[in-house]
Amino acid sequence: MIRFEQVGKVYPDGTTAVDGLSFEVREGELVTLVGPSGCGKTTTMMMVNRLTDPTSGRILVGGEDVARTDPVRLRRGIGYVIQQGGLFPHRTVLDNAAAVPLLAGWSRRRARARAAELLELVGLDPDTYGPRYPGQLSGGQRQRVGVARALAADPPVLLMDEPFGAVDPVVRERLQSEFLALQAAVRKTVLLVTHDIEEAVRIGDRIAVYGQGRVAQFDTPAAVLGTPASDYVAEFVGADRGLKRLSVTAVEATDLEQPPVARVDEPAGAVAARLRGSGARWAVVLGADGALHGWVAARELDAAGSAALVGGLARRMEAWVALGAPLKRAFGEMLQHDAGWVAVLEGDRFAGVLTPARLHEALRRSVDADARGVPRGEVDFSSVSDA
Numbered sequence: 273m274i275r276f277e278q279v280g281k282v283y284p285d286g287t288t289a290v291d292g293l294s295f296e297v298r299e300g301e302l303v304t305l306v307g308p309s310g311c312g313k314t315t316t317m318m319m320v321n322r323l324t325d326p327t328s329g330r331i332l333v334g335g336e337d338v339a340r341t342d343p344v345r346l347r348r349g350i351g352y353v354i355q356q357g358g359l360f361p362h363r364t365v366l367d368n369a370a371a372v373p374l375l376a377g378w379s380r381r382r383a384r385a386r387a388a389e390l391l392e393l394v395g396l397d398p399d400t401y402g403p404r405y406p407g408q409l410s411g412g413q414r415q416r417v418g419v420a421r422a423l424a425a426d427p428p429v430l431l432m433d434e435p436f437g438a439v440d441p442v443v444r445e446r447l448q449s450e451f452l453a454l455q456a457a458v459r460k461t462v463l464l465v466t467h468d469i470e471e472a473v474r475i476g477d478r479i480a481v482y483g484q485g486r487v488a489q490f491d492t493p494a495a496v497l498g499t500p501a502s503d504y505v506a507e508f509v510g511a512d513r514g515l516k517r518l519s520v521t522a523v524e525a526t527d528l529e530q531p532p533v534a535r536v537d538e539p540a541g542a543v544a545a546r547l548r549g550s551g552a553r554w555a556v557v558l559g560a561d562g563a564l565h566g567w568v569a570a571r572e573l574d575a576a577g578s579a580a581l582v583g584g585l586a587r588r589m590e591a592w593v594a595l596g597a598p599l600k601r602a603f604g605e606m607l608q609h610d611a612g613w614v615a616v617l618e619g620d621r622f623a624g625v626l627t628p629a630r631l632h633e634a635l636r637r638s639v640d641a642d643a644r645g646v647p648r649g650e651v652d653f654s655s656v657s658d659a
């Protein structure tokens with residue numbers, strides 16, 4: 273969808289910003305460009321929508337050479353999100369979000385209706401935030417408006433330059449999750465610049481790791497972490513790449529243990545006897561439909577009358593993740609709730625539990641798979657919640 277063919281850029285003062293760039297962003301794919309400051313990431317991006325032109329090679333968007341495409345027409349199909357949102361300070365949030373459709377000649381009414389829809393989509397209530405000015409928003413809210421504005425004309429391609437750069441780490445992670453959920457729904461072809469390797473591996477389908485003006489490695493996050501192409505890449509992704517791997521390895525069904533299970537409508541006595549038989553100290557409690565209801569301790573079953581129903585004794589399951597979520601999320605849940613395990617759900621059905629030992633095995637499996645070049649289960653980021 274976006275294809276770089278031997279692209280080079282030398283600025284008029286003689287600075288070589290990029291040299292010999294060749295890679296392709298497939299339709300619906302999110303590629304992150306990551307690298308140290310000044311390595312040519314922004315220049316790469318600006319050549320796609322012709323804010324600057326290459327001095328050698330060519331760039332194709334949807335099969336068309338951008339050098340032969342009228343810049344105005346080209347930019348209509350390419351949303352652009354820049355750091356801090358790049359909003360017009362003297363226009364309301366609603367009018368900022370409506371800016372691109374208005375430029376494209378939509379009526380004010382239709383553009384505003386579309387803007388309101390997009391604000392809603394990025395989690396901003398249009399009635400509350402629409403009439404405000406950018407100065408009256410938090411950094412994270414401004415970024416969201418920036419994303420809404422870029423999406424308003426429904427362009428197939430999105431360029432994002434450090435879109436989550438100007439906010440604190442907690443907001444940043446939330447914006448990333450929200451954006452990934454949004455991207456799962458809208459499936460744009462995205463080129464996203466960041467200098468944060470953590471962000472690059474978390475959200476990229478593939479990553480281009482930049483050295484000075486060149487791509488040092490172009491591959492999936494798992495491959496970049498697992499088998500860095502050079503010492504430069506290894507150093508850039510960092511010594512803690514084992515930890516980063518937690519972000520890109522999914523919780524799979526085979527990682528799970530199956531604890532004893534009880535139904536809400538079972539009497540406590542029967543379940544207590546079952547647990548005594550197996551030596552287990554607790555059981556997972558499921559509703560009649562197989563959905564997770566909570567958990568119950570053997571001690572509490574013993575203390576209750578044997579005819580009491582398990583459903584009334586169960587406690588809420590605080591620590592849980594969805595199947596396909598990254599291991600990092602599962603580990604985070606364990607730490608946050610001081611839990612020895614987390615429940616894993618598939619939809620709202622209980623799939624099993626992940627224990628620290630199983631988490632460690634999953635991580636090993638992921639390292640081994642990379643060593644053998646075996647593709648691993650995909651991390652389902654839509655399952656990443658902000659709770």
Ligand SMILES: Nc1ncnc2c1ncn2[C@@H]1O[C@H](COP(=O)(O)OP(=O)(O)OP(=O)(O)O)[C@@H](O)[C@H]1O
Nearest residue numbers: 283285287289308309310311312313314315316467
């Ligand atoms: N208009 C320009 N004229 C001359 N040199 C430029 C111009 N714009 C950028 N450069 C140079 O080109 C190189 C690449 O810059 P670019 O902004 O693409 O890097 P970057 O990787 O996006 O950096 P950062 O992460 O700091 O934004 C740098 O050496 C920069 O100084």
